[in-house]
Amino acid sequence: MNRTRIVQSRVEPLASPQRLDEYCANRFTYLSRERWRQEIAAKAVALNGRAASDAAAMISGGELLAWEGFPIAEPEIDDGIAVLYADDWFVAVDKTGNLPVHPGGRYFNNTLVRLLEERCGRKVYPAHRLDRETSGVVVSAFDGRTAGRLSHALATGEKEYLALVHGTFPGEGMTVDLPLGRAESAVAKKRRAGPGGTEKARTRFRSVLAVGDVSLVRCFPETGRLHQIRAHLLAAGFPIVGDKLYGRDETAFLEFIRSGLTAELQARLVLPRQALHASRLVITHPFTQEETIIRAPLPGMFAELLRGGNPSLSIPDE
Numbered sequence: 001m002n003r004t005r006i007v008q009s010r011v012e013p014l015a016s017p018q019r020l021d022e023y024c025a026n027r028f029t030y031l032s033r034e035r036w037r038q039e040i041a042a043k044a045v046a047l048n049g050r051a052a053s054d055a056a057a058m059i060s061g062g063e064l065l066a067w068e069g070f071p072i073a074e075p076e077i078d079d080g081i082a083v084l085y086a087d088d089w090f091v092a093v094d095k096t097g098n099l100p101v102h103p104g105g106r107y108f109n110n111t112l113v114r115l116l117e118e119r120c121g122r123k124v125y126p127a128h129r130l131d132r133e134t135s136g137v138v139v140s141a142f143d144g145r146t147a148g149r150l151s152h153a154l155a156t157g158e159k160e161y162l163a164l165v166h167g168t169f170p171g172e173g174m175t176v177d178l179p180l181g182r183a184e185s186a187v188a189k190k191r192r193a194g195p196g197g198t199e200k201a202r203t204r205f206r207s208v209l210a211v212g213d214v215s216l217v218r219c220f221p222e223t224g225r226l227h228q229i230r231a232h233l234l235a236a237g238f239p240i241v242g243d244k245l246y247g248r249d250e251t252a253f254l255e256f257i258r259s260g261l262t263a264e265l266q267a268r269l270v271l272p273r274q275a276l277h278a279s280r281l282v283i284t285h286p287f288t289q290e291e292t293i294i295r296a297p298l299p300g301m302f303a304e305l306l307r308g309g310n311p312s313l314s315i316p317d318e
Contacts, residue, residue, distance in 0.1 A: 013061035021055035136278025149286035157283035164275035169215035242271030
């Protein structure tokens with residue numbers, strides 16, 4: 001079998017040591033645990049540059065894991081990215097709503113990183129990430145040192161998102177100041193906002209307009225937790241339209257995993273993906289020290305849903 005290296009990643013810190021085969025099966029779900037044992041026995045898996053032969057080897061986090069694997073059919077993506085800003089140090093693009101930033105799971109070549117490297121003709125290093133279904137501004141550096149400086153600039157800068165939510169959002173807006181923790185869910189990565197959470201999280205929301213039972217909302221996360229905006233809006237009673245994990249229908253995500261986006265499921269979701277968009281970044285440029293503002297326009301999908309039968313409706317996007 002011809003093999004091509006398609007997976008290389010750093011093992012994240014683990015709460016407790018895990019067997020190598022168990023970690024691979026949980027992290028890279030396109031192969032079963034038994035298949036991962038076979039791959040390890042075939043010396044197709046390496047830890048820190050050396051072939052691993054023991055499926056029971058314990059890892060605790062920080063290891064460099066690589067797999068000399070066989071090609072896997074990747075899901076289709078929307079590769080219609082648009083450059084919003086570029087200079088000698090970094091590039092910012094408007095990511096589409098069906099495009100993962102980094103390789104992972106069944107995605108390796110079909111990622112923003114690969115698209116940018118092909119189009120820029122050089123390596124790129126994303127300074128942050130968005131969920132696959134979240135569109136909007138993503139900033140990537142042209143070297144690792146710049147990526148670190150950009151990450152710091154992003155952490156101290158201002159981020160703004162636009163979301164379409166179910167319900168009529170209060171005109172005066174609101175602030176959700178609820179910690180995040182693991183949700184009691186069949187989906188391991190799902191978070192819950194509320195008492196008992198271990199991660200402090202705070203998001204400000206401002207209403208833009210409401211049309212029928214859908215509202216356009218500006219979102220200002222003051223902390224940067226995983227799934228923060230989505231979990232906070234659900235806790236506030238305004239789930240994001242099209243969100244399979246934090247939406248109105250708790251069964252949608254597992255149904256999507258089993259059967260894909262069927263016509264019936266999309267009808268229930270209203271939109272084919274979560275209506276969350278990273279619309280604006282304000283950072284201090286890490287080299288020129290100038291204030292740098294990067295904006296991504298409101299997705300056409302959002303505007304179409306809001307306008308419905310009123311094509312002349314004016315929709316502010318900031």
